Amino acid sequence: GAVVSQHPSWVICKSGTSVKIECRSLDFQATTMFWYRQFPKQSLMLMATSNEGSKATYEQGVEKDKFLINHASLTLSTLTVTSAHPEDSSFYICSANTGYAFFGQGTRLTVV
Amino acid sequence: GNSVTQMEGPVTLSEEAFLTINCTYTATGYPSLFWYVQYPGEGLQLLLKATKADDKGSNKGFEATYRKETTSFHLEKGSVQVSDSAVYFCALSDAGGGYNKLIFGAGTRLAVHP
DSSP, X not given: OOOEEEEOXXXXXXXXXXXXXXXXXXXXXXXXXXXXXXXXXXOEXXXXXXXXXSOOEEOTTOOTTTEEEEEEETTEEEEEEOSOOGGGOEEEEEEEEESEEEEOXXXXXXXX | OOEEEEOOSOEEEETTOOEEEOEEEEOSSOOEEEEEEEOTTSOEEEEEEEOSTTOEEEETTEEEEOBTTTTBOOEEESSOOXXXXXXXXXXXXXXXXXXXXXXXXXXXXEEEEO
């Protein structure tokens, strides 16, 4: 099946710094990718839809200046958590659709 | 709006027991329905899917039937194994699910003991 690779799989950063997470579709082109956030023992909540060559569409309540999304090519979308704070610690997962959604392995972000 | 409701977990079973995880949905139109599985520390993997009423999705011994009359997509397996321990998410996508976002249920944690 289709492969979506997410990097890094985990990251620890200091409060106030920024962290970039990459999501790549390895064997197909994805004009649209999705970024989800998952709190411990909870479901996935859609944060934003990443559109190649245009601005991302954010879900209600998600700060677009806090979570910067760039989808500069058909195989790469990046999520940058700016000025991270401990409450941003979470599991972030991307997905890309080719017929159906395929997910990356997720990135566990811990802000200390 | 569209939504998915799953039975609360955790579900704890002995190996070789029968598994049912209930899932119901609310949606306009004709959504596609999915079950995803998440093993500890990993992302989600598509387990099975169904795109229209009465379709049965199946994979690795798991199966689920798209029931429009009851708006349900219950996950079943006849004999679970310890390796099936994971969190299972029911999800829907409207307009065929091709390029649309997924709406997830809360997830059901399954623990299988030897």
